[in-house]
Amino acid sequence: SAVISQKPSRDICQRGTSLTIQCQVDSQVTMMFWYRQQPGQSLTLIATANQGSEATYESGFVIDKFPISRPNLTFSTLTVSNMSPEDSSIYLCSVARAVNTEAFFGQGTRLTVV
Amino acid sequence: AQTVTQSQPEMSVQEAETVTLSCTYDTSESDYYLFWYKQPPSRQMILVIRQEAYKQQNATENRFSVNFQKAAKSFSLKISDSQLGDAAMYFCAWGGSGNTPLVFGKGTRLSVIA
Numbered sequence: 001s002a003v004i005s006q007k008p009s010r011d012i013c014q015r016g017t018s019l020t021i022q023c024q025v026d027s028q029v030t031m032m033f034w035y036r037q038q039p040g041q042s043l044t045l046i047a048t049a050n051q052g053s054e055a056t057y058e059s060g061f062v063i064d065k066f067p068i069s070r071p072n073l074t075f076s077t078l079t080v081s082n083m084s085p086e087d088s089s090i091y092l093c094s095v096a097r098a099v100n101t102e103a104f105f106g107q108g109t110r111l112t113v114v
Numbered sequence: 115a116q117t118v119t120q121s122q123p124e125m126s127v128q129e130a131e132t133v134t135l136s137c138t139y140d141t142s143e144s145d146y147y148l149f150w151y152k153q154p155p156s157r158q159m160i161l162v163i164r165q166e167a168y169k170q171q172n173a174t175e176n177r178f179s180v181n182f183q184k185a186a187k188s189f190s191l192k193i194s195d196s197q198l199g200d201a202a203m204y205f206c207a208w209g210g211s212g213n214t215p216l217v218f219g220k221g222t223r224l225s226v227i228a
Contacts, residue, residue, distance in 0.1 A: 033215045042220045090157055102149055103216050105159035
């Protein structure tokens with residue numbers, strides 16, 4: 001298994017501000033994934049964080065709004081920029097230790113924008 | 115693109131009884147994996163069971179088992195002897211070959227009645 005530490009676990013932020021979420025893994029992984037889970041909904045992939053290159057964003061998500069860093073093989077950050085109440089969600093990071101294995105998840109960050 | 119469909123938004127089961135959660139998927143790939151994840155109110159995504167598409171034998175993990183029908187693209191989860199701690203959101207997920215992110219269904223909220 002993989003142990004993932006995600007911080008903060010929750011936050012309440014003012015609209016127009018930014019929040020950076022950190023994801024630390026206990027071992028090196030090739031790819032890290034960031035998901036958004038809106039209240040009562042499923043997980044939607046935001047982007048794939050690649051080490052040494054820019055993140056790959058899914059349709060509907062852009063780098064200016066959700067910049068991602070991946071400085072090494074055990075760490076990544078997701079920033080939610082210029083927040084609005086519509087950004088209130090749970091944000092989860094996820095990794096797969098090897099090809100064709102299950103994904104492991106951080107404990108999620110519950111973000112509320114007021 | 116792959117899709118995962120969970121047609122039961124909510125299910126309930128009496129404690130100690132058996133319940134089956136449905137999942138269908140669509141893919142053109144021949145090599146893939148299927149998963150059931152549990153998400154309790156703590157938000158932590160927990161792997162319940164996984165199935166490799168190339169295996170005909172249905173996966174089993176203690177009280178949890180799947181009915182994998184590859185031709186029908188169906189992957190249901192059976193929970194036997196339901197316990198109060200089984201109450202959670204359950205997500206069916208598809209994973210392709212290679213280090214790609216999982217595709218999730220919309221989830222089924224399971225309630226366990228004492």
